[in-house]
Amino acid sequence: MREKLVIIGNGMAPGRVLDELFDNGVDRYDITIFNAEARVNYDRIMLSPVLSGEKRFEDIIIHDDAWYAAHGITLYKGKPVMAIHRASKTVTAIDGSSVPYDKLLIATGSRPIIPPMPGHDLVGVVSYRDLDDVDAMLAAARRGGRAVVIGGGLLGLEAAAGLKERGMQVTVLHLAATLMERQLDSAAGHLLAQALRQRGIEVVTEANTRAVLGDSHVQAVELHDGRRFDADLVVFAIGIRPNTSLAAAADLDVARGIVVGDDLRTSDADIFAVGECVEHRGQCYGLVAPLYEMARVVASELAGNKAAYAGSQVSTKLKVTGIDVYSAGDFADGEGREEIVLRDAARHTYKRLTLADNRIVGVVLFGDTRDGAWFYQQMREARDVSDTRDTLIFGQHYAGGAALDPTAAVAALPDDAEICGCNGVCKGKIVKAIAGQGLKTLNDVRAHTKASSSCGSCTGLVEQLLKSQLGAAYSVDAVPAMCGCTRLGHDQVRRLILAKELKSIPDVMQSLEWTTSCGCAKCRPALNYYLLAAWPGEYQDDAQSRYINERAHANIQKDGTFSVVPRMWGGMTTPAELRAIADVAERFAIPAVKVTGGQRIDLLGVRKQDLPAVWAELNAAGMVSGHAYGKALRTVKTCVGSDWCRFGTQDSTGLGIRLEKYLWGAWTPHKVKLAVSGCPRNCAEATCKDFGVICVDSGYELHFAGAAGMHLKATEILCNVATEDEVVEYCAATLQLYREQGHYLERMYTWAARVGVATVRDTIVTRADLRAALVARFDKAQHYARHDPWAQRAHGRENGEFRLMARVARPRVSA
Amino acid sequence: MNAPHRHWLDVGLVSDIPRRGARRVETPWMAIALFRTMDDRVFALEDRCPHRNGPLSQGIVHGAHVTCPLHNQVIGLESGRVQAPDHGCVTSLPVKVTDGRITLGLPLAIGAE
Numbered sequence: 070m071r072e073k074l075v076i077i078g079n080g081m082a083p084g085r086v087l088d089e090l091f092d093n094g095v096d097r098y099d100i101t102i103f104n105a106e107a108r109v110n111y112d113r114i115m116l117s118p119v120l121s122g123e124k125r126f127e128d129i130i131i132h133d134d135a136w137y138a139a140h141g142i143t144l145y146k147g148k149p150v151m152a153i154h155r156a157s158k159t160v161t162a163i164d165g166s167s168v169p170y171d172k173l174l175i176a177t178g179s180r181p182i183i184p185p186m187p188g189h190d191l192v193g194v195v196s197y198r199d200l201d202d203v204d205a206m207l208a209a210a211r212r213g214g215r216a217v218v219i220g221g222g223l224l225g226l227e228a229a230a231g232l233k234e235r236g237m238q239v240t241v242l243h244l245a246a247t248l249m250e251r252q253l254d255s256a257a258g259h260l261l262a263q264a265l266r267q268r269g270i271e272v273v274t275e276a277n278t279r280a281v282l283g284d285s286h287v288q289a290v291e292l293h294d295g296r297r298f299d300a301d302l303v304v305f306a307i308g309i310r311p312n313t314s315l316a317a318a319a320d321l322d323v324a325r326g327i328v329v330g331d332d333l334r335t336s337d338a339d340i341f342a343v344g345e346c347v348e349h350r351g352q353c354y355g356l357v358a359p360l361y362e363m364a365r366v367v368a369s370e371l372a373g374n375k376a377a378y379a380g381s382q383v384s385t386k387l388k389v390t391g392i393d394v395y396s397a398g399d400f401a402d403g404e405g406r407e408e409i410v411l412r413d414a415a416r417h418t419y420k421r422l423t424l425a426d427n428r429i430v431g432v433v434l435f436g437d438t439r440d441g442a443w444f445y446q447q448m449r450e451a452r453d454v455s456d457t458r459d460t461l462i463f464g465q466h467y468a469g470g471a472a473l474d475p476t477a478a479v480a481a482l483p484d485d486a487e488i489c490g491c492n493g494v495c496k497g498k499i500v501k502a503i504a505g506q507g508l509k510t511l512n513d514v515r516a517h518t519k520a521s522s523s524c525g526s527c528t529g530l531v532e533q534l535l536k537s538q539l540g541a542a543y544s545v546d547a548v549p550a551m552c553g554c555t556r557l558g559h560d561q562v563r564r565l566i567l568a569k570e571l572k573s574i575p576d577v578m579q580s581l582e583w584t585t586s587c588g589c590a591k592c593r594p595a596l597n598y599y600l601l602a603a604w605p606g607e608y609q610d611d612a613q614s615r616y617i618n619e620r621a622h623a624n625i626q627k628d629g630t631f632s633v634v635p636r637m638w639g640g641m642t643t644p645a646e647l648r649a650i651a652d653v654a655e656r657f658a659i660p661a662v663k664v665t666g667g668q669r670i671d672l673l674g675v676r677k678q679d680l681p682a683v684w685a686e687l688n689a690a691g692m693v694s695g696h697a698y699g700k701a702l703r704t705v706k707t708c709v710g711s712d713w714c715r716f717g718t719q720d721s722t723g724l725g726i727r728l729e730k731y732l733w734g735a736w737t738p739h740k741v742k743l744a745v746s747g748c749p750r751n752c753a754e755a756t757c758k759d760f761g762v763i764c765v766d767s768g769y770e771l772h773f774a775g776a777a778g779m780h781l782k783a784t785e786i787l788c789n790v791a792t793e794d795e796v797v798e799y800c801a802a803t804l805q806l807y808r809e810q811g812h813y814l815e816r817m818y819t820w821a822a823r824v825g826v827a828t829v830r831d832t833i834v835t836r837a838d839l840r841a842a843l844v845a846r847f848d849k850a851q852h853y854a855r856h857d858p859w860a861q862r863a864h865g866r867e868n869g870e871f872r873l874m875a876r877v878a879r880p881r882v883s884a
Numbered sequence: 885m886n887a888p889h890r891h892w893l894d895v896g897l898v899s900d901i902p903r904r905g906a907r908r909v910e911t912p913w914m915a916i917a918l919f920r921t922m923d924d925r926v927f928a929l930e931d932r933c934p935h936r937n938g939p940l941s942q943g944i945v946h947g948a949h950v951t952c953p954l955h956n957q958v959i960g961l962e963s964g965r966v967q968a969p970d971h972g973c974v975t976s977l978p979v980k981v982t983d984g985r986i987t988l989g990l991p992l993a994i995g996a997e
Contacts, residue, residue: 245924246903255922401923402947404960404967587904587922590944590951590958613904617942617953625953629931629939874907874918875895877990 071099074371075160075168077150077315078176079104081113082344082360084131086174089368091140098371100142101168103160106199107147109133113199114357117388120203120231153319155337172339172371175327177312179345179355183305188281194303197228206302210235214301217241217290219278221248223387225306226265230389232302233270240298241265242276242290244307252385252396256410256586257419257435259575264392264417273298309355311346326353331377333367343367349380356383384445386438393434395441398448399423400431402586411462412582413437415481419579420462421586427455440464477582479533479565486568488530490809491523491832491839496568499531503538511535523832524824526560526810530568533561552591554583559595559812566603574600574611588614595813598700601736602808605850612867618698621870622858623680631680632673634697635687636733639707639725639745640668649690653683667704667742669695681871684859693857696733700814702741702804705729706754710747710764719764721747724793728762731797732804734854735847738811738820741804756784759807759817760800765789769796773803773829774821782818785826788834802833802840805847890978890989898926898984906941906950911990916977917941918986919961921948927961928979928988934972 076083079102087100115129137144145162152161153175159167181196183189195205209216210232218229221243233239241248247258248265262272277293281303290298311326322328322336326348333341333349343363345355354360359381369376384397400423402408411420418436422429422444429448434441443465447454460467482488484497502508502517514531515522521531532545548558555562562581571577574596578588588596593614600608612620623631635650650670654662661673675683684694696703705728708714710721725745732743744755745762754777755761761772761784768791775784787803790796806829811820821829832839862871901907901920908931909916917931917940925948931941938954948961958967964974978989 246922250923401925402921402949404948404962404965585947587947589946590956593944593946613902613945616944621942625939625942627936627954629937629942869900869902869907872907873910874900875893875909877893877895877909877911879912 072097072171073169074098074100074172074174075170076100076102076174076176077153077160078102078178078344078346079106079110079144079146080176080178080344081110081131081357082178082364083174083176084110085361085364086176086343086367086371087132087140087142089365090371093368093372095368095372098172100140101170102137102142102144103148103150103162104144104146105149108200109137109144109146111200114388116197116200116203117227117231119200120206120228121234121390122231123390126200150315153315153340155319155340158339170339172341174367174371175316175335175340175342175346176344177315177346179309179311179353181305182308182310184278184307186278186280188283188287189305191281191283191287191303192285193283193287193301194281194305197224197304197306198309202304206232206304207235209302210237212301213237215240215299216302216304217298217300218304218306219290220304220306220308221245221272221274222306222308223249223252223385225304226261227388228304228306229265229270230268230392232304233268237302238271239269240271240273240300242278242292242298243272243274244277246274248272248274249385249387249394249396253394253435254400254421254433254586256421256575256578257394257396257433260417260419260435260579261387261392261394309345311348311353313346316342316346324348324351331366331379332370332375333363333378334370341367341370349378352380354381354383356385359383382445382449384432384441386441393436393438395434395438396432397441397445398429398431400433406430408586409458409462410584410586412579412584414580414582415477417579422462424454424458427453427458429454429461479530480537482565482568488534488564488568489518489520489523489527490564490567491527492519494518494520496534499534500538503535508535509539509543524806524810524828526824527564529558529561530564551595552589554578554585554588554592555581556584557581559815560810562596563599563603563810566599572600572604572608574614598736598738598813602850606853612870619700621677621680622684622694622698622862623675623677624698626673628674629677630674631677632671632697633675633680633683633687634665634669634671634695635692636695636729637669637692638729639705639722639727641707641722641726642670646690646692649687649692653686656686657683659683665697665704667697668706669697669704671697678871678873681863681865681868685863688857688860688863693733694859699736700739701737702729702732702735702743704742705732706742706744706758708745708747708752710745714747716750717747717764718766719747719769719793721745721753721762721764724762724764724769724796725753727793728797728800731801731851734856735804735808735851736854737804737808738813739816741807741817743800757782758784760803762796762800768792771796771799774818774826776816776818778816780818785821785830787830798840798844799833801847802843803829805843805850806832808847808850809843890991892980892987892989895986895988898924898981898986901926904945906943906945908939908941909988913990914975915939915941916988917950918979918988919945919950921945921961926979926981926986928977929959929961929964930975930977932974933957933959934966934974935970940974 110132112129118124150160159169181198216232216237216239218225218241221241229239229241247255279293280291282289313323316327317323327342366376366378387394406425409422421433423431432444486496521528536543597614659672663671705725707722707725711717741759743760744753744758746753746755747764757775757777763770771787772784776782906919915931919927933952938952942953943950957970964976966972980987
């Protein structure tokens with residue numbers, strides 16, 4: 070007497086169970102399959118090639134009608150099962166017919182999640198799950214127009230690429246910060262977005278969809294922030310949900326999926342479940358490899374042999390032609406884990422291994438996935454990689470060779486990339502001169518091309534060009550690296566940001582081959598400043614890469630409270646301002662009010678959540694941020710000058726106010742302090758400031774590069790000028806030169822010593838053309854910088870930064 | 885902190901915390917820093933660096949670590965361990981995320997101590 074096996078569902082998992090049964094010669098069952106889809110079993114993971122036109126449906130059929138006939142299987146197509154009756158051991162189909170079973174296999178798979186948002190049921194909204202969806206997409210593509218894909222996971226991106234291939238204009242809307250965030254780290258996700266954009270697919274991340282709009286047919290998709298995207302077709306690909314209703318109605322254990330043990334049996338020993346409808350040890354799977362592993366266990370159990378499924382480690386590959394992405398395991402950063410990162414800017418590749426206890430636990434590969442399987446193998450075997458650790462990331466066929474060449478970044482630059490900003494010398498000119506005129510030294514290059522002959526900040530790059538041309542004959546002095554994430558020094562990073570037109574932190578890290586996935590607390594603030602200085606008005610400031618003082622626009626104190634210093638232009642104030650400060654201090658119970666060394670008033674001990682309200686009151690009295698917390702223009706100290714003083718030669722107070730109103734808001738490599746004294750008695754102490762002005766009878770004596778902090782450093786003389794306008798001009802030019810050349814956290818006096826005081830003086834004083842260009846660039850940056858950050862935040866910008874997330878009351882515990 | 889009983893509290897949404905950032909929760913016993921990594925994992929530590937009580941919620945978050953804003957000690961978000969060359973440990977609290985909401989496991993014991 071043959072046993073009856075009934076299978077609900079005819080996807081890839083039950084198909085593989087049957088293959089395993091027949092391969093092992095198991096012939097004890099009469100098999101009946103109910104399939105909701107009106108088709109034979111086909112390879113669902115090949116739908117993307119069908120969509121993009123690389124394959125036809127016939128090519129992806131796994132078992133055709135003849136196969137079922139040959140194996141004596143009864144297959145009902147387009148006939149879903151409506152109920153399982155465990156007591157009578159029968160199932161009832163939609164047409165009322167009942168079939169008995171001895172063993173039942175539930176393989177109901179999963180269905181796409183379509184959130185119940187307005188418009189989700191309009192004509193033109195599809196999911197991406199089966200051949201019907203593909204047919205609907207192909208029909209839409211034939212009409213052309215715009216497709217919006219909601220969800221930038223594996224399926225969504227394959228749908229997007231397929232629709233693009235079919236001639237539609239495609240936008241991908243993705244909720245998370247980077248694409249495929251479950252399978253890829255943020256660096257690889259960023260590269261993937263770039264690759265898709267290069268194919269003409271619009272990618273919008275952190276896009277939270279609110280509604281699909283249209284009357285009967287879809288017309289657009291709207292985000293929560295109000296942005297709209299026109300659409301003739303909308304594809305939902307935000308995830309799948311196991312189909313469990315049939316199992317739940319039959320009172321089987323169901324959580325997110327149908328709960329099974331290691332033997333793939335449900336809570337009823339005669340009922341198995343397999344595939345995407347299953348939850349095993351708390352995991353649901355949506356990839357094919359685990360399904361096949363489950364299928365092997367089910368087939369074994371059906372054959373009467375014990376078998377156990379232990380869960381799967383999964384690997385992911387994207388099936389988009391020309392974009393190679395591979396990932397496996399758990400690559401999240403964590404304690405006791407280290408990462409090995411290899412980026413190749415020229416080949417646009419990114420490889421990252423995550424190790425724990427000298428074993429690979431995670432792999433992310435972008436652009437070069439050849440070694441995916443090899444890494445995966447070692448990961449599954451938990452192989453100790455201590456011995457091969459140094460070359461592991463180079464892959465299976467690494468045959469030894471030179472260590473990574475730090476000149477590669479320079480060698481990869483195009484000929485028209487500007488190497489020397491001061492004298493406008495591009496790479497091609499330098500290379501030609503080296504080759505054509507047999508140049509051998511840095512001084513040769515300086516003499517023949519002018520490159521590296523002014524500020525010297527491009528010296529490192531010029532030396533690397535020499536090395537790339539002359540090879541071993543030229544040895545480059547090692548430049549201290551910016552931090553542990555890179556081999557490049559500050560100067561090189563700054564010049565390369567300009568030469569390669571890098572416009573975001575992830576771009577810098579990839580192009581300059583950072584050896585970590587997302588930087589550290591040292592390089593992130595530096596890169597944020599460099600990008601801000603390079604691309605004013607264009608670069609989006611990254612608040613999370615700024616130190617807390619600059620993120621919160623106040624100085625953090627040892628107890629976690631903050632201090633607030635309003636700006637007092639040139640050290641002048643009014644009774645009304647003082648009254649407002651006093652009122653604020655009392656109203657918010659601010660414990661300390663202090664006069665600072667920079668002629669300002671400091672309110673100390675303000676709670677973070679009070680900051681916006683404190684600022685609103687100071688704003689109301691006309692005061693703005695004093696930037697006392699920033700690597701920025703801080704204060705301009707003055708004396709009373711010719712307004713009041715018996716010895717005053719010029720209006721030092723007025724000039725100080727004018728300077729401060731012009732310069733305020735500017736971000737700089739480190740803090741910048743100014744002073745203007747009305748006579749050589751120098752009551753404002755201008756000779757120990759970053760920039761100082763001493764008024765004399767004939768005009769103004771300009772000083773720069775002084776300090777009176779950790780190091781006491783008297784200023785250097787810049788020059789003498791006759792008018793206030795010139796003071797402002799020379800000051801702006803000096804500040805801009807420092808903004809462009811200073812290393813992050815390098816004070817002006819250190820910078821001047823590094824590039825040479827004479828060089829700075831030459832650039833600012835004798836080169837009127839350079840001076841004018843510096844002022845113009847400073848003005849452009851100031852156009853975007855001269856805004857009060859306090860007012861913006863008092864009006865609610867970034868209000869989350871200043872709010873407590875929650876305040877918890879003492880719970881009442883019943884005795 | 886192996887308090888067997890925990891008081892589970894809903895403290896808000898994952899989206900309330902910026903990626904690579906932190907937010908602070910105040911309780912009668914201690915202040916808590918909630919961190920969100922670039923890949924949307926959420927961790928909770930007492931908001932107090934073992935070195936000089938710095939508020940870790942104000943630090944720069946990189947990977948699964950935070951750098952304390954007061955003296956740049958680096959703390960692992962999972963265990964609260966201070967990274968070499970410094971040493972020490974911050975109390976870490978269990979966190980559950982369901983449908984984008986965060987619940988925090990407060991040890992009831994500390995209320996009674």
